[in-house]
Amino acid sequence: MGERGPVTDARLDPVDAPIPITAAAATPGPMSRFGAAAIAATGVVGLAAVLVVLGRPWAPEELLPVLAGVAGLCLAVLARSAASGLAWIALILASLVASGVPIGLSRQADPDVIGAGPWLLIAARSAVAALVTAAIAALYATRPERRLRAQVSTLALLLVGWLLVACLLAVVLALAGARSDPSFNLIDVALTPIALYVHFVLLLAALGAAADLRTAAQRAEIRSPGASTASVVDVPLGPRLRAIVRELIPGQTDADDAAIEAERARLAGDLHAVVLPSLRRAIAEAEAGLPIETLADRLRAVDLELERLMADRWPVVLEAFGLVAALEDVAERTEAETGVQVVLEIEGASGRPRPEIERAAWRVAQLALDNAVRHAAASQVTIGLMVGPDLVRLSIADDGRGFDPADPIRPGARGLADLGRRASAVGGSVAIEAGEESGTIVRFDWPARG
Secondary structure: OOOOOOOOOOOOOOOOOOOOOOHHHHOOOOOOHHHHHHHHHHHHHHHHHHHHHHOOOOOHHHHHHHHHHHHHHHHHHHHOOOOHHHHHHHHHHHHHHHHHHHHHHHHHOOHHHHOHHHHHHHHHHHHHHHHHHHHHHHHHHOOOOOOOHHHHHHHHHHHHHHHHHHHHHHHHHHHOOOOOOOOOOHHHHHHHHHHOHHHHHHHHHHHHHHHHHHHHHHHHHHHOOOOOOOOHHHOOHHHHHHHHHHHHOOOHHHHHHHHHHHHHHHHHHHHHHHHHHHHHHHHHHHHOOOOHHHHHHHHHHHHHHHHHHHOOOOOHHHHHHOHHHHHHHHHHHHHHHHOOEEEEEEEEEOOOOOHHHHHHHHHHHHHHHHHHHHOOOOOEEEEEEEEEOOEEEEEEEEOOOOOOOOOOOOOOOOHHHHHHHHHHHOOOEEEEEEOOOOOEEEEEEEOOOO
């Protein structure tokens, strides 16, 4: 295949243009084609239920088609907003299974035995059930957003019309006393749709499903990176199929985009809390003319933190020994690297909370320490901690210049936002308060207060 042009390429059929970038086009409003089809399918299932319940005697297994039809209707309702195509298929199958009840009764009935009037009623019920089911499948196959809609509409009209003529002809012949003729004739051709009724319904359903797949494939190609230059054959089959499945489920692509944005926010917060402080210290020391060996040590630390982030690792001390040991480690490193005195006050340590709680608390402490050293010009920082399996109380207090938490956050600052995001992600809370005399106090509580 040749190169695929941009989204507005003329090779996209006019019937398809514009192909919506979301799956909303496959989701008509209430009382649309789907609403009408749902009502019709419910009628067929209800007819089957009435015939089974009123028939005497009846065996429990005769309820299976009715139960299957009800299950199909329930699935269609549940899948309506999540997967429109699946909802249509469920409606068609529900009606197809339920229509077998009146059709089976009509095949067992003999007009010579029960009389023309009762037989005509039985035949009319089965014909209506078959025609309604075929019409539901035709509605699915001929939805407005479908490519080749004119051709498929013609075929659907032909099949449903042929089935209608066959049902009427069968009734007329039966009432006229005609019986089966061993030789093949034009009457057999006219009655063929009755024998092929199930095949007609499945064919129309397949046409509708194929149109859904084609539309989803086109949307997936438009969304794919480099859609204007990449050749379709260059994309592996597996990723293409996964992309098509996502397009068949409205909202799935939006959920993927939201997950990507959340991961970007998490990574940005990690870079701000871990990598940028070390990098900025290295820049400041280089500008101050410190020895090259010191600068190299700082850059090696930055390199190590980047490797940890890329591998999604957390400090070995935190993972192996818990929050107390990790805070002792970060306090010692801060003192050694900055000269700021860090005091660690452990009020109680009765066990370890879940790993994600420890990680959130450690990140809050690390970011608060960096802010105290880099922005507040603190000479001493006190870390208070009470930790247990169901409780974490963490405070980081410095004696720096302090700030008013009510003041607007300066443009480009991420620290405070990252603190709140990390805490809320694990069900905790962060509070930032001004110190009694000077400095700032950052508190992390889990569970959240109240």
